[in-house]
Amino acid sequence: MTLIKSISGIRGTIGGSPNENLTPVDTVKFAAAYGTFLMKANPKKRLKVVIGRDARISGEMIQNLVVSTLVGLGIDVIDLGLSTTPTVEIAVPMEKADGGIILTASHNPKQWNALKLLNQKGEFLNAEEGARILEYAEKEDFSFAEVDELGSIQKNDSYIDIHIDEVLALPLVEAKIIQKAKFKVVVDGVNSSGGIAIPKLLEELGVEVVKLYCDPTGHFPHNPEPLKEHLQDICKLVVKEKADFGIVVDPDVDRLAFISEDGEMFGEEYTLVACADYVLGKTPGNTVSNLSSTRALRDITEKHKGTYTAAAVGEVNVVAAMKTTKAIIGGEGNGGIIYPESHYGRDALVGTALFLMLMAERGGKVSELRKSYPAYFMSKKKIELTPRINVDKILASMAAKYKHENPSIIDGVKIDFTDSWVHLRKSNTEPIIRVYTEAPNQSKANALADKIIEEIKEITTKE
Template sequence: MTLIKSISGIRGTIGGTVGDNLTPIDAVKFASAYGVWLKTQREKEHYKVVVGRDARISGGMIQNLVMNTLVGLGIDIVDLGLSTTPTVEVAVPMEHADGGIILTASHNPKQWNALKLLNEKGEFLNAAEGAKILDIAESDAMSFAGVDSLGKITKNQAYIDLHIDEVLDLPLVSVDAIKKAKFKVVVDGVNSTGGIAIPLLLERLNVHPVKLFCEPNGEFPHNPEPLKEHLSDLSKTVVKEHADFGIVVDPDVDRLAFVDENGDMFGEEYTLVACADYVLSKNPGNTVSNMSSTRALRDVTERHGGTYEASAVGEVNVVALMKKNKVVIGGEGNGGIIYPELHYGRDALVGVALFLSLLAEKQMRVSELRKTYPNYFMSKKKIQLTPGLDVDGILKRIEDIYHNEQLTTIDGVKIDFSESWVHLRKSNTEPIIRIYTEAQSQTEADDLADKFIKEIGEIAKA
């Protein structure tokens, strides 16, 4: 299968050949490199790392390998067990830890797993730090602790509750108004840790959760990427239960999407738009999302008197630009809400709380809320990479062909037309080229994507 090393972490399929897949040997090697790197960041007597995982079948195996490797380096571990990516991010500074690792392959299918690496702030490592760890992993410059200096593992399963406490303490989360509204919501937890965390949050808000696929056994009942084509069961259940809306998260709970009371997609791109609309109405300011996200966030931001800017794709890039621009809310159009008031990481829990606060204030149906936002349509397609395909050469050729249009090349190639745009880039997490488009209608967006898929095919054959 494949092993991908990038700023998003070390990601691969379980089993197979060392160096080509995420095998036990590879898990130990990269955990060792992270631990060695961590100890170069500051001189101290004791080091601590927070570790948590989603509910993937391979999660227990990989977590034990990673934790005991760090123990072998003399690093103490706070073991959160089944957790969420944002929960681990919140736990790192609360524990005064030196870093954190989340074992999750996010939206990838069950055969995948990954090591997502955090710094002492609970934020993802930047490209230079990631490159240094990869260099260490390929070297022999690793020295382990003696028997009297081994680290210790401490279990702490309270952090999902502590994370929820932090969310509910946010000034803009209208706890009393949400409780009075007595919402009924269907939750699709894709049989991972969202099935634990989201219902707990809702119950604290007096929201009645109808649980769908909330058993954290790692057997994903559908493709775990929260897209419309994967959510027919959620849509049907919302209608059947006469629920106010439906919630779906990905396996590690950093992406969030909604379906309305009719079972129709709110649009994962509009998760951030709605949350930003609410936050900006209370605290005007600037926003950031990545280049593959909808123009609707720009429109809503400008309506509230703020400025919008797009970053390269990747949470670490979004966060860097958010800090630079001092934004009040940002994230990614894939349903990732980053609310700096809590922490600099995509967080479905804070997204749910902000969305519920907005609904409680507006006192309107989710379908009615959606109509208040600019109506753009996106197409998200991909081309599977074949060995030897010169992706950089293909993108350079596209750049040459469309040199008279408005181009952005900080991350692949984005072409902004007057009424639409297309973004072509090589994925950080899968062996694919992503083709994202947005236009005034779904047909136009799909046609634009198909046009570029055809062009890329023709260039590849040339």
């Protein structure tokens, strides 16, 4: 059982002992710390916070605890009930709220849950803000409201529909063009809120929908991370139904993966590539993804005469880089699409609409579209180290070893070679180094990873 406290929120497994798992005690403490953070930033203001959750079995319990804690602090709550991460993100500024909390452990299995924290713009908190909340939680520095000052609760279950309307209103989304294409699509909603939101959006766009695991019970029928080994059922059903493609989302609907008409994975890394290809073709500009994402986005961006920027891993870092470079689209290689024309957050509904527009205008098969993009293959490995080894020193040694390649050191060490790259990052919770590589074929990606691992091991033996 696990409890992980970080600057981006708190997540853990349900049950067990306080301070070791995500228990009711820990949930209340962290919700109170977040509410206190907002109150200290706005000392003379009556505050309002938007709350939404995915369909996890523990979701309603955690939501009741969080809502009651905020009310106890004197904060008004807009309760969206069953929702998605991007839906909560757009609701915060629409409601003129002071913040938001999404109750979801994203792609983690059903025993997990988490509190993801937003600012008044509906964007994730930065590292400094997150650290302050952890400090309040540690000190239990809370002051609850007296009875006449308790907060109120307003329930609003219309925001998924509002979110869909916002997607349909985007200038680059034209429902009539998609309707004419007469698409047939299989949707795997992993029995969470994506099983409501994605089919509703598709039906509004005139798409024939075949539902798979779209009943939001929270009983995930497979590991909810949208990786190939977890998605055999939809891969088979796309072929059986003679569908144009399949759509897979994670439980909170911020990650998006496609299945080609032949039952093969389109590739999560290429979700952003395809959506960016469509957007850049209509509105030329810049793009951003994180250092561990495919180089194909850079290639597509440069093809459209834009500039690509690599940010440190983490949505908040990608968003900051997008704002700095005025990027018109960005995201992460895990299938997260960030389209500022909508909002600064990963959004599978926006990504779905952009992809449908691309396919409607370009025609052909999804497998053919995938083959039209630069072919890259990734290897993701790790090196386990003993606690006595200084990971920062090892990374510095690797940066020095490859200094002639001008490595990036904004997040670990990223070394770009002519036709490949390697990204080395340390874990914040255990003595390991993550080794991600990308190359024109899988064997080369694996070989590069193995080479780098051997070089790191040589350095550790000299320590």
